Amino acid sequence: MDYRFDSPASVTTRLRGVDYLSDEAIAGVVFLADRLGKPILVEGPAGTGKTQLAKSVAEILGARLIRLQCYEGLDESKALYEWNYKKQLLRIQAERNNESTWEDIETDIFSDEFLLTRPLLEAITSDEPVVLLIDEVDRVEVETEALLLEILSDYQVSIPELGTIEAKQIPMVFLTSNNTRELSEALKRRCLFLHIDYPDMEREKEIVLTKVPEITDNLADQITRIVRSIRQLELKKSPSVSETIDWARTLLLLGVDTITEAEAIETLNILLKYQSDITRATKEFSADTNQRRPGVPRTS
Amino acid sequence: MTPPDAPVVESPMLELLTGFIVELRAAGLPVSLTENLDAMQAITHIPLEDRDAFKYALAATLVKNNSHWRAFETVFEVYFSLRGKQYSLGGDVLDLPEADDEDQAQANPDAAGAGAGGGGGEAMSPEQMAEMLFQALKQGDNAMMRALARQAVTRFAGMEPGRPVGGTYYLYRTLRNLDLDSVLQRLMDESNDDAPEPMSPLEERLERDEFENRIDKMKKEIEAEIRRRLVADRGVEAMAKTLRKPLPEDVDFMHASREELLGLRKAMYPLTRKLAVRLARKRRHGRKGPLDFRATVRKSLSYGGVPADPQFRYPRPAKPEIFVIADISGSVAAFARFTLQLVYAISGQFSRVRSFVFIDGIDEVTRFFEGVEDISEAIHRVNTEADVVWVDGHSDYGHAFEVFWEKYGREIGPKTTVIILGDARNNYHASQSWVISEINKKSRHLYWLNPEPRAYWDTGDSIVGEYGAHCDGIYECRNLRQLEKFVDILE
Numbered sequence: 001m002d003y004r005f006d007s008p009a010s011v012t013t014r015l016r017g018v019d020y021l022s023d024e025a026i027a028g029v030v031f032l033a034d035r036l037g038k039p040i041l042v043e044g045p046a047g048t049g050k051t052q053l054a055k056s057v058a059e060i061l062g063a064r065l066i067r068l069q070c071y072e073g074l075d076e077s078k079a080l081y082e083w084n085y086k087k088q089l090l091r092i093q094a095e096r097n098n099e100s101t102w103e104d105i106e107t108d109i110f111s112d113e114f115l116l117t118r119p120l121l122e123a124i125t126s127d128e129p130v131v132l133l134i135d136e137v138d139r140v141e142v143e144t145e146a147l148l149l150e151i152l153s154d155y156q157v158s159i160p161e162l163g164t165i166e167a168k169q170i171p172m173v174f175l176t177s178n179n180t181r182e183l184s185e186a187l188k189r190r191c192l193f194l195h196i197d198y199p200d201m202e203r204e205k206e207i208v209l210t211k212v213p214e215i216t217d218n219l220a221d222q223i224t225r226i227v228r229s230i231r232q233l234e235l236k237k238s239p240s241v242s243e244t245i246d247w248a249r250t251l252l253l254l255g256v257d258t259i260t261e262a263e264a265i266e267t268l269n270i271l272l273k274y275q276s277d278i279t280r281a282t283k284e285f286s287a288d289t290n291q292r293r294p295g296v297p298r299t300s
Numbered sequence: 301m302t303p304p305d306a307p308v309v310e311s312p313m314l315e316l317l318t319g320f321i322v323e324l325r326a327a328g329l330p331v332s333l334t335e336n337l338d339a340m341q342a343i344t345h346i347p348l349e350d351r352d353a354f355k356y357a358l359a360a361t362l363v364k365n366n367s368h369w370r371a372f373e374t375v376f377e378v379y380f381s382l383r384g385k386q387y388s389l390g391g392d393v394l395d396l397p398e399a400d401d402e403d404q405a406q407a408n409p410d411a412a413g414a415g416a417g418g419g420g421g422e423a424m425s426p427e428q429m430a431e432m433l434f435q436a437l438k439q440g441d442n443a444m445m446r447a448l449a450r451q452a453v454t455r456f457a458g459m460e461p462g463r464p465v466g467g468t469y470y471l472y473r474t475l476r477n478l479d480l481d482s483v484l485q486r487l488m489d490e491s492n493d494d495a496p497e498p499m500s501p502l503e504e505r506l507e508r509d510e511f512e513n514r515i516d517k518m519k520k521e522i523e524a525e526i527r528r529r530l531v532a533d534r535g536v537e538a539m540a541k542t543l544r545k546p547l548p549e550d551v552d553f554m555h556a557s558r559e560e561l562l563g564l565r566k567a568m569y570p571l572t573r574k575l576a577v578r579l580a581r582k583r584r585h586g587r588k589g590p591l592d593f594r595a596t597v598r599k600s601l602s603y604g605g606v607p608a609d610p611q612f613r614y615p616r617p618a619k620p621e622i623f624v625i626a627d628i629s630g631s632v633a634a635f636a637r638f639t640l641q642l643v644y645a646i647s648g649q650f651s652r653v654r655s656f657v658f659i660d661g662i663d664e665v666t667r668f669f670e671g672v673e674d675i676s677e678a679i680h681r682v683n684t685e686a687d688v689v690w691v692d693g694h695s696d697y698g699h700a701f702e703v704f705w706e707k708y709g710r711e712i713g714p715k716t717t718v719i720i721l722g723d724a725r726n727n728y729h730a731s732q733s734w735v736i737s738e739i740n741k742k743s744r745h746l747y748w749l750n751p752e753p754r755a756y757w758d759t760g761d762s763i764v765g766e767y768g769a770h771c772d773g774i775y776e777c778r779n780l781r782q783l784e785k786f787v788d789i790l791e
Contacts, residue, residue, distance in 0.1 A: 028356035
């Protein structure tokens with residue numbers, strides 16, 4: 001089998017080519033997933049580029065992205081396949097006056113023609129290269145997870161009436177999770193695990209510079225430093241990378257060169273989405289830092 | 301001890317990896333056989349001289365939970381750091397790189413000094429060293445910081461070979477001598493002076509965060525240095541065993557160290573969210589009601605009598621009412637804070653939650669949690685404003701329950717779930733367990749969560765058994781794992 005990537009470094013370079021800045025962990029795991037033919041379970045706070053990773057990998061591979069958005073109540077008829085019930089009924093009714101036997105009809109209505117493929121089946125039956133993204137897998141119930149197991153470990157789908165359908169090629173598979181619940185051991189065991197956290201300051205600055213090319217180096221530096229400070233506060237929701245980029249764009253539109261306190265506070269609502277968080281950050285930024293109470297632990 | 305050139309030879313590598321995985325399991329990480337095999341397969345694809353890639357390959361295959369990352373990292377550092385690039389000192393040529401790999405780090409202060417003194421020579425005075433540290437931090441010079449960390453450990457930690465202590469003591473000694481707090485102050489003063497105009501609070505804060513970040517890095521370097529030397533002194537396995545710490549979900553609420561409490565608090569927020577999601581999920585579970593036969597037949601008329609589109613009844617979700625009664629006396633202080641957070645999480649999720657706290661008196665604290673955004677504020681108000689002391693501020697479950705029954709007992713109905721949190725250490729007062737029995741009769745469910753180990757129950761003044769006889773369930777709840785287990789059965 002041909003491998004898609006030569007080395008972790010080539011993953012980094014090629015991802016950079018589509019404006020996705022990876023780090024060693026991301027590149028290493030993507031590389032390994034290709035080599036071992038295993039799915040990647042990507043976990044981390046919202047807005048750190050989990051979904052974007054799958055999209056970017058699809059882009060550099062020139063593959064079609066098939067996306068299965070998970071939600072509570074997802075079942076196999078939405079994820080795997082479904083028999084086109086109504087069409088089957090029509091077929092039976094049309095046969096009524098003909099002479100065909102029961103067996104004829106039965107083999108007929110349980111054939112490919114009456115099968116509606118859903119994302120998972122579509123991904124493995126596709127001839128062209130695909131990247132399968134199973135988004136927010138933590139939203140489905142534990143029982144529903146079991147649906148994914150067969151496809152994740154063996155890249156095949158068993159349909160009782162048709163038999164087992166095997167993958168024509170092994171697709172890259174990404175599962176994302178916001179970690180609202182513990183995923184089952186069975187699922188985790190089949191995947192490589194990748195935790196994407198908020199990027200460190202240097203990487204975030206690079207991201208801002210890549211995504212907002214018109215920005216000055218100085219402003220990007222200031223933005224990422226402020227964001228880092230905000231993330232150290234105990235907040236309901238820390239600013240995500242996408243919010244950092246939004247903020248950078250806003251400041252650029254406002255024609256700001258260097259961020260002053262007032263400007264920072266005025267535009268905080270782009271970074272933070274809860275009123276209590278905004279109040280908190282405002283207080284923190286306008287207060288004299290020398291008066292920070294000693295012994296109050298900071299979260300890092 | 302493993303030979304330093306282990307990665308090149310195959311079987312020592314295998315041996316090392318096996319030991320590594322055994323240690324991971326001992327630390328509590330659930331590493332299955334398949335994952336073990338995956339890891340072995342993964343590293344065949346990775347150039348072994350690339351330490352980072354090696355680390356991530358192992359992490360991706362072995363660690364499937366982010367809260368286990370720290371435990372993994374510790375074990376990894378112990379097992380795979382001897383031949384790490386740290387020893388090459390960021391490209392500087394080191395005269396005696398093997399010096400510390402041998403058993404006694406202490407015996408070779410000169411060697412370490414020579415390697416570290418990239419700009420200062422061997423006999424640096426403490427003042428010179430402080431100055432170098434200051435400059436390194438100011439410029440964010442990582443190589444210099446690493447060198448200084450080595451130097452500082454050699455000089456200040458006073459490490460003695462063969463002493464069976466963990467690294468914390470050495471770390472404390474080193475840090476005390478470096479006095480990083482005043483270095484930070486000096487850094488701040490300096491950059492204040494350097495600024496063309498007085499710094500605004502925002503700028504000052506950013507500057508401070510930057511320096512604090514560098515100082516944290518410095519501390520990590522020192523810690524790593526101490527660990528390397530301890531490993532060299534005492535061998536991989538002994539060291540791994542010393543450094544073994546419980547995973548966040550196994551940390552005992554009652555006996556958590558300060559550092560662990562901090563970690564717990566950090567782990568708490570996602571957990572409470574997780575709990576809330578799970579509680580909500582439980583309620584919505586099975587959203588489809590039973591088959592509505594009549595509606596299905598009615599609908600089938602449009603398909604010529606074929607029931608193509610089965611209809612279901614709307615579910616009627618139960619609207620639970622939850623009463624939480626928590627002991628906040630001194631004996632369960634660490635647990636109490638935790639329970640209050642739990643109460644907060646629950647009350648955010650359900651419309652009808654009432655919370656009560658007691659020591660020897662009891663008070664309703666629902667109002668403190670309503671519409672409050674900041675949990676610490678709510679807890680502060682509970683601790684200062686709630687009227688929970690009746691006589692002497694020692695737990696008196698009997699009296700608290702009696703008052704509860706008198707004041708709020710009639711508000712318990714058949715939809716009410718009551719959760720009591722406490723160790724049932726009653727200071728030999730009257731138990732008044734009839735109240736519990738009455739509550740159980742009136743309520744839907746009555747659960748008791750006890751933060752004490754099961755072995756201590758009903759010893760001394762604990763009368764949890766007496767109360768427990770009247771409860772639907774009584775659970776040991778000492779760590780997040782046990783709490784999650786309880787939430788699973790909670791409806």
